[in-house]
Amino acid sequence: MAGFKFRHEDEAIHHDSFNILKLGKNLLLKGPTGAGKTRLADDLAAEFGREMVSINCSVDIDMESLLGFKTIEYEEGQQEIIFVDGPVIRAMKNGHILYIDEINMAKPEVLPILNAALDYRRTLMNPLTGEEITADEDFIVIAAINIGYAGTMPMNEALLNRFNVVEIDYVSDDALLEILENQSLQDNPDVLRKLTDFHKDLVTMTRQGQISKESSSVRSLLDLSDLSTLIPPDRALQRTVTDKLDNDQEKTAIYNAFKLHFE
Template sequence: MLVDTLINIPYYHAVGKEMDVFKQAYKNKIPILLKGPTGTGKSRFIEYMAHQLDKKLITISCHEETSSTDLIGRFIIKGAETVWLDGPLTTAVKEGSILYLDEVAEARPDVIVAIHSLTDHRRELFIDKLGVTVKAHEDFMLVASFNPGYQRGFKELKPSTRQRFIAVSFDYPEPKIETEILINETEIDSDTAKKLVAIGNKIRNLTELGLTETVSTRLLVDAAKIIHSGLPKRLSVHVAIVEPLTDDLQTIQALKDLCDLMI
């Protein structure tokens, strides 16, 4: 987990009305769920909106071991006494920060239970180890992200949880916008950016390969960065786009051949 400081303005290119939706959700104190594949800009969008609202952003990258204790807090031994240490969720609730649960479906079920009372009219957090209930600060906002296509049927959010949020879907941007993103993020030349975007879209449409995840904008940005800094184009595409997608040798070779032709 990490706490983001709002020093540099994050670059974000809007593709719809997601900024307006976020601002209205914040104004009306409604939690928001960002749905979409990995690497489509969900985390960057939250960073950008936190900067726009001039709010502290606390990000928690959820995984199968993330528990409610990790979020709420725990007792620790300090010297000769036992003291309570607030977790990031409790800190955000008290301070009025934006709390971002990245890939919330990956967390343990007790995390979902812990945030339920924060996602309805109560806007409060019960700390069972202290026996106290904390009312959320006026500026507190809960944001979560979720990849519906990842391990479908295994890591799903229950309807009772999903319906506590308003939701915005994210997908890969259209080629023109994705090209602009690569240029702004990496200062790569326009021609190379267009070729990388074309490669990304070509692989995304190769459904017969059975890839668990396809080429994200993040992978394209990584490829653009190392090309811009001097690594040969073909090698950059191999290591930044092809290799992260699969371990199957035949699929890797097929993708490499395809990318070599396009780059």
């Protein structure tokens, strides 16, 4: 499957996600920040040959940002009120993939509007127009939920019940090596090996509760790997990993692990 960039030693992640969508069921990707949820969703959209429409619930989404808004159009001197379809309605009508990022961060009163679209009814009653929309048969929904960082909220039960869940944990060192080889600017095999060995230590420290999950994110490691092509590795570490942390103990633990590999 050339071109698809999501990599994980647990091949069931991709396989099961693919098959959940193949059956037209809603997929919820659960995992820490930078673990590849959006990457996987993008790859799946490409595999199914569907366009993906994204909404982000961490910003202040409301009914209008989901469903659309009314506006006035002038045609031949005549005023006309028209409704501009928002991302949810566009995805439903055109059979796109709707990607709902950080779905647990949405205000509780907003998302129940989607309940009928997400179950066997596959319809949505647009309260802004009174129109009932029936989803195209290609319409599918992928949602993502961040676990392990402050401010995350549990997901509404009725909503959660409508999804099939796939959890993504951080990758093993071999998978990370492949990701860095494919996606990072760094091409020195020695540095890449050191970075993946360092990442292995980070994952161990995360599992032991010594450091937070964000620190072993693939995203940070990619940044570290890229930056280390231009600035000294210890400074690259500071910019991409340690200076994001407030806790000095965590910073020291990470720095010590780094020194083991890079000095």
